[in-house]
Amino acid sequence: MPGEKLKVPFAGLIYGQIIYWGVMLGCLIVVFGSVIAFTTRHNFAPASYWISSVWRGDSPARIWQGITGALPMGHWYFSHLTTGDGMSAFGISLGVFSVVPALFLSSAVLFKEGDRFYGLLALICGFIVLTGVLGLIPTG
Amino acid sequence: MAPAELDSAVSEEKEADAKPGKQRRSKGTLKRIVTSVPELTLLILLILGGYLLMAVFSKVQGTQDLTPTSMWLIIAGSFLISTAIAIIAVVAGIGGGVIFTPIMLGFTSMDSLVIRATGLVVAMFSGLISSGPFMKSRLANLRVVFFCGVPITVGALAGSVCAIYLHDALGAVGDGMVRLSLGILMLVIAYFLLTGGGKTEYPEPEHIDALSVKLGLNGSYWESSLGKIVDYQLVRALPGALIFILLGFIGGFFGMGGGAFLTATLNLVMMAPVKIAAACSGVLLAISNATAIWTYITYGALIAIVVAPWLLGQVVGGILGAHLLIRIRAGFVRKILIVILVLSSLKLIARGVGGAFGIHIPLVG
Numbered sequence: 001m002p003g004e005k006l007k008v009p010f011a012g013l014i015y016g017q018i019i020y021w022g023v024m025l026g027c028l029i030v031v032f033g034s035v036i037a038f039t040t041r042h043n044f045a046p047a048s049y050w051i052s053s054v055w056r057g058d059s060p061a062r063i064w065q066g067i068t069g070a071l072p073m074g075h076w077y078f079s080h081l082t083t084g085d086g087m088s089a090f091g092i093s094l095g096v097f098s099v100v101p102a103l104f105l106s107s108a109v110l111f112k113e114g115d116r117f118y119g120l121l122a123l124i125c126g127f128i129v130l131t132g133v134l135g136l137i138p139t140g
Numbered sequence: 141m142a143p144a145e146l147d148s149a150v151s152e153e154k155e156a157d158a159k160p161g162k163q164r165r166s167k168g169t170l171k172r173i174v175t176s177v178p179e180l181t182l183l184i185l186l187i188l189g190g191y192l193l194m195a196v197f198s199k200v201q202g203t204q205d206l207t208p209t210s211m212w213l214i215i216a217g218s219f220l221i222s223t224a225i226a227i228i229a230v231v232a233g234i235g236g237g238v239i240f241t242p243i244m245l246g247f248t249s250m251d252s253l254v255i256r257a258t259g260l261v262v263a264m265f266s267g268l269i270s271s272g273p274f275m276k277s278r279l280a281n282l283r284v285v286f287f288c289g290v291p292i293t294v295g296a297l298a299g300s301v302c303a304i305y306l307h308d309a310l311g312a313v314g315d316g317m318v319r320l321s322l323g324i325l326m327l328v329i330a331y332f333l334l335t336g337g338g339k340t341e342y343p344e345p346e347h348i349d350a351l352s353v354k355l356g357l358n359g360s361y362w363e364s365s366l367g368k369i370v371d372y373q374l375v376r377a378l379p380g381a382l383i384f385i386l387l388g389f390i391g392g393f394f395g396m397g398g399g400a401f402l403t404a405t406l407n408l409v410m411m412a413p414v415k416i417a418a419a420c421s422g423v424l425l426a427i428s429n430a431t432a433i434w435t436y437i438t439y440g441a442l443i444a445i446v447v448a449p450w451l452l453g454q455v456v457g458g459i460l461g462a463h464l465l466i467r468i469r470a471g472f473v474r475k476i477l478i479v480i481l482v483l484s485s486l487k488l489i490a491r492g493v494g495g496a497f498g499i500h501i502p503l504v505g
Contacts (some may be wrong), residue, residue: 006362006369008275012282016272019426023268024179027455030448031183031190034215037445038194050445051211052203057249059307060441072440089444092261092451093437095268099430102271106282117355121286125427128293132434137301 011106011113011122018105022098029091037084044080074135100129173460180459187452191216215449222453223460226266228477230461234333235425236454237263237396239480242326245319246487252315253307256395257436258447260429263396265451266458267426278361279419284374284412287357288420289427291381292402295388296428300435303393316495322394323488330481332400343411345375352377352410361416372413380410384424391425392432399425 037047045067053063064071075093080086103126110119131137174181194215200208222236229236241259244250274280306314357374374380383405390401402421406412412420436442493499 006278006360008278009282012275012278012280013272015282016275019268020272023265023455024183027183027452028186030444030451031186034445034448035190035193038200038212038215039197041199046201047445048200048203048206048208048211050443051214052205054250054254054443054446055214056205057251059251060253060439060443061308063443064440072438074438076440077444085445088448089437089442092442092444092447095265095451096261096430096433096437098268099427103427110282118283118286121290125286125289125293128290128297129427129431129434132297132300132431135434135438137297137435 011109011115014109015102015106018102019098022102023095026091026093026095026098029094030088031091033084033087033089033091035084036087040084042083043085044076044083045085047085050085097133100126100133103129177459180456183452184456187219187456191219215445218446219449219453222262222450223457224453225262226454226457227461230266230270230458234329234477235263235396235399235422236266236457237391237429238326238329238399239477240450241394241396242322242481242484242488245322246484246491252318253303253436253439253441254443254446256303256393257433257441257443258450259395260391260433260436261442261447261451262454263391263399264426264429264433265454266461267399267422268430269455269458271423271426274419274423277419278359279415280423281357281359281412281416281420283355283359284357284406284410284416284420285423285427287355287377288381288384288406288424291384292388292391292424292428293431295385295390296392296432297388297435299389299392299394300432301392302389303395304435304439304441313496316492316497318394318492319488320492320496323485323490323492325390325394326481326485326488329400330478330485332404333478333481340407340414342370342372342413343407345373345411348373348375349377357410359416361413363415370413372411372416374406374410374412376409376411380405383409388428388432391428392435395432395436 037043049066050063053066061071068076077086077089077093081090103122107119107122107126110116110122191212195212198208198212200211202208202211206214222240225236225239229239237259240262241255244255244259245252248255271280275282303318306318310317352373352375355377357377358372360369360371362368363370384402387401387405399421402424403414403417406417406420407414410417433442
């Protein structure tokens with residue numbers, strides 16, 4: 001196909017591959033987490049509590065009030081990685097987080113290829129996402 | 141992996157579809173998906189096996205509101221609905237959040253912040269998974285993505301923070317205002333889908349500004365329908381970037397993508413060919429939502445057990461949708477989608493007016 005003669009940017013390939021496999025890995029962890037949450041009692045909070053509260057229409061503040069007494073305001077699942085709900089939350093976060101290494105690595109490739117401006121833009125994008133990850137902007 | 145194989149599977153499928161014999165094509169499609177995207181097959185088997193285990197060996201206890209069986213049905217049903225939404229969204233060329241968020245806000249009693257956090261996952265994951273194929277096919281232009289990526293992520297972060305503040309500060313009245321404004325926004329999106337937003341396949345800019353040229357916002361891709369390479373140059377870089385801040389804010393605030401607006405901005409304002417605009421908007425949606433969602437995660441609005449089936453459905457449906465895209469009539473799906481959006485928006489407006497101003501609207505309220 002003539003279209004194959006067009007060169008695919010390496011930075012773009014890197015970006016897509018990292019995200020794809022990050023999401024796939026995240027999905028696997030989410031499946032295992034969901035199974036553990038339903039088939040064992042090894043949970044941060046019972047699966048029935050989470051589902052019933054959401055189904056009732058409770059706000060996040062009310063839901064967390066019944067577990068820890070206050071909103072988590074951080075990555076609560078890091079200290080509960082072996083629990084079903086903690087593992088599920090970690091899997092979701094891992095899938096979303098795959099954007100960060102994808103941005104940083106494609107930025108590195110762009111810098112190496114001499115495309116400094118777009119390398120810098122990718123870097124800035126990565127840092128903006130990191131701002132969200134680290135919860136640097138207070139919400140309450 | 142996969143983006144590469146996914147691409148080749150889709151193109152092989154296109155070739156197969158050109159040949160006669162519907163039954164042979166269906167079998168061929170399934171076989172191709174199984175052999176060319178093995179990780180998807182593995183994931184689907186794991187999900188099905190997992191849900192079976194969850195049904196048979198469930199240790200979940202019933203509550204006042206739900207029995208263990210109904211809880212399992214909610215989880216398995218969410219996965220199936222999410223898969224269907226992802227397929228419809230891919231075929232219609234929009235983000236899944238545009239379907240999920242208004243329906244859930246309009247027709248369920250779930251908290252609006254929990255819905256918006258889940259909506260971001262729904263809006264994001266089919267975009268994340270398709271980033272690879274879009275990049276490989278050169279339909280997603282890396283320069284356009286990173287240039288628009290900075291303003292859209294700034295907007296998305298600001299939108300998500302504002303959503304939390306408004307939810308905490310205004311309570312039920314704030315929720316009513318969110319529903320009302322989202323209902324109006326949905327009507328605008330339905331109008332865009334109905335009219336096509338005046339999109340042009342290959343826009344030809346009358347004036348090319350110096351900034352866009354200096355930034356190198358151009359590219360080329362293989363256009364199979366024309367059988368040739370199409371070159372393009374984007375224009376209006378600065379106004380485009382400003383619009384992307386606003387679009388990022390809307391996505392982060394309402395917990396949905398608004399892909400129709402992103403595509404329209406790239407196509408009508410920045411003059412990208414419609415295929416380039418659609419692919420870039422998919423990748424940009426994923427980046428902006430991946431920024432906004434952390435505010436919801438760290439706040440505690442993302443309830444993992446509930447969100448999990450929605451995420452899995454988006455990944456499975458997103459990949460399946462890319463394959464089905466060839467055999468389902470996109471026009472028909474878009475019509476169904478417009479009806480869904482109009483109905484949801486009417487319900488949202490009615491509930492919004494009720495929540496914000498205490499006015500009950502009969503029938504839809």
